[in-house]
Amino acid sequence: MKRTVESGKTLLVDGPASVIVVSGDAEAFGFKVPHGHRIVIREGKRLPFVVEETATFDISLGENAEVDEVDGSTIPSSWVNAQEELLNIQKRPMVAMVLGAVDSGKTSFCTYLINKLLREKWKVAILDGDLGQSDIGPPCTIAYTFVMKPVTDLFNLKMKNAFFAGFTSPSVSISKVINGLVTLKNEVLEQNPDFLIVNTDGWVEGKEAVSYKVQLVEKVNPDVVFCIQQKDELAPILEGLERFRMLIVESPSAIRQRSREKRRSLRELGYVKHLKNAKVRSFPLSWIKVEENELLEAVENRRNFRQERKICELLGMKPLHLSESQNKIYIVIGKGKWLDWGSIQKVEELTKKKIIVVRKGEEQGSLLALYNGKRKFLGIGILREIDYRRKTMKIYTPVSDKVSTVSVGKVKLDKNLKEIPLPTEENVSEDFRAFKELF
Ligand SMILES: Nc1ncnc2c1ncn2[C@@H]1O[C@H](COP(=O)(O)OP(=O)(O)O)[C@@H](O)[C@H]1O
Ligand SMILES: [Mg+2]
The missing domain is CATH 3.30.300.20 (K homology (KH) domain)
Structure with missing residues (x-):
């Protein structure tokens, strides 16, 4: 389907869809899309094409996909200012952290910043600390990579290294998440980036979340913190972080909120991607070190x-x-x-x-991570079986390298790579119960 959109308007495309800019001038999260370049929008994602000069699009829509046209740009002016301000700070490397609730636009804001920084030819890394809606690594991991070309979906990037947490919500072990982010931040800085953008999870409301986020920022110690908010959701966190340089940016009104089910199915796309071409491998337990089990x-x-x-x-x-x-x-x-x-x-x-x-069999389906002897993350796998007689474990994984450590997670997946809900715990605090609704 061909569609022409006048300058000054924005074309919003809800996936699954693919879009080619045939003529004119359109920008997607700060990326000036070249003519003829096909952009794929996943199910559950929305991509805004801000039209700078009347443009014609060739659009293919999948099931339930939608297209809409709105006046003006859906990129808030505070995003434009934030990016200009970031470029004006001279310090290198420059570590910028992004905070915001679930579905506030964190990933999109990171994408926008990255594209703008790439235009200025800076060396940019992204460290993704959102376990539940990870963009870079598999779900349940914190991961980073360097971005060489402009992107519309960070999901398409290849991770450089990851830290496996093994759960989707940071409340399971705050210290593990903080440790993962700090470890990988240091690893990135050893590789001399000009800018490191650190994305975070969306747990921001309630006393426990505030205390966690304040600790996280203090430990990662960024040069600037971008707080994406609609009203004043982040006020309690901001109060705890007065010594940091904070910049408040708006959550775009064109955001498409996702249900918990949608978030889970987006996450399941992550398991599918990272378990592609998996095979069952058998590991003698005497050869590998098992962690977290x-x-x-x-x-x-x-x-x-x-x-x-x-x-x-x-x-x-x-x-x-x-x-x-x-x-x-x-x-x-x-x-x-x-x-x-x-x-x-x-x-x-x-x-x-x-x-x-x-x-026997209880272990089946546990998500796990495989590391080599240098603690490089090799990929994820699913525990299929423990053979107690032979003392081996069978793991379904695409990893073919030599494995020295296996870290077992708390998430379980069925044969179709769908998450199996954990038995409900008793005595969970109100805060935590409300928060669990987010994942
Ligand atoms: N400025 C914007 N205009 C239109 N859609 C947007 C904009 N910012 C984000 N979105 C869409 O809203 C959804 C949620 O944004 P996302 O960046 O994934 O949020 P978060 O990472 O905070 O969960 C995504 O599908 C995204 O593409
Ligand atoms: Mg996100």
């Missing part, structure tokens, strides 16, 4: 066979596997098997350790 970490520990015999006697059965850590004993039993509470208690009395009963 006590059972797997304990499999290779020394065993006390005399005690194990006694445990089997007390249980009245031989489990598939027994392993012992400093203060716990893991008992792995078959899928349909049960252990009675009384005998577990007896084993606890005998061993003075906490007994954890695991059913």
Whole structure:
């Protein structure tokens, strides 16, 4: 479909769609789109083409895609000012952090800044700290890359390195997220960028979120913080960050809010992308270091066979596997098997350790990350099986390099790469409950 839009207007395209600028002059998030260049807009994403000089577009629309035309530019004037101000600061490297609620325009603002900086020929890196809606790395990771060419969707960039958190919401472990961002920030700075743009997650409301965001900014220690807000959502965070150079920018009114389901399905596109061409690989547990899973970490520990015999006697059965850590004993039993509470208690009395009963197959579907010996992130995978007899783990992953560490996440995926909801926890605070709605 061909469509001509007059100068001074904006064409809004909601994906899935693809657009070619045939003639005229149009800009997408600061990127002057060359004629004939095809731009793909994913489902759940909206791309504004600000028309500077009457332009004709060739548009292909997918299912549920939409096109709209509005007067003026949907890029707020505060974005233009922010970018000018950023270019006026002489310090290099210059670290700029972007804060804002979910769907406030953080990713789009980063894209806009990057494109404007690239026009001035600066060396630009993006560090993406949004675990739940990651643009650069797989979901549940913090990742960075250097941007060489203008972009309309950061999702198309190839990550340089990543830090696997293993969950979609920062509240699961604030310190892990902060550590990931600081570690990667330092790694980027070693590579001499002129500008580093740091994006963050959208958890900004409530006491816990405010305290987390203040800590995050303090630890990353940027030269400037851009706060995207509609009204004054970020006021409590701003109060805690007075010593920083802060710039408030507007959240565009043309933003397309996404439902929690839409956000999840956008995230699932991320799993699909990063598990493309995956195969099942088998790893002997003695060859690799497993992190964040006590059972797997304990499999290779020394065993006390005399005690194990006694445990089997007390249980009245031989489990598939027994392993012992400093203060716990893991008992792995078959899928349909049960252990009675009384005998577990007896084993606890005998061993003075906490007994954890695991059913074979429970591990299935866990999202995990694979790293090499230099702690370079190689990719993600899904745990398919632990073979306790052979002491191997089977992982579905596109990674073919030599793996030295596997970090197991808290998210589980089914065979179709859809997230399996975690069992609901009790005693979660109000703040946290409201926040969980965001992911
Ligand atoms: N200035 C704008 N004009 C039109 N659409 C926009 C604009 N800024 C953002 N959007 C769209 O709104 C949606 C949400 O923006 P996004 O940058 O992804 O938010 P966040 O990263 O804060 O969740 C995206 O589909 C994006 O393309
Ligand atoms: Mg985003």
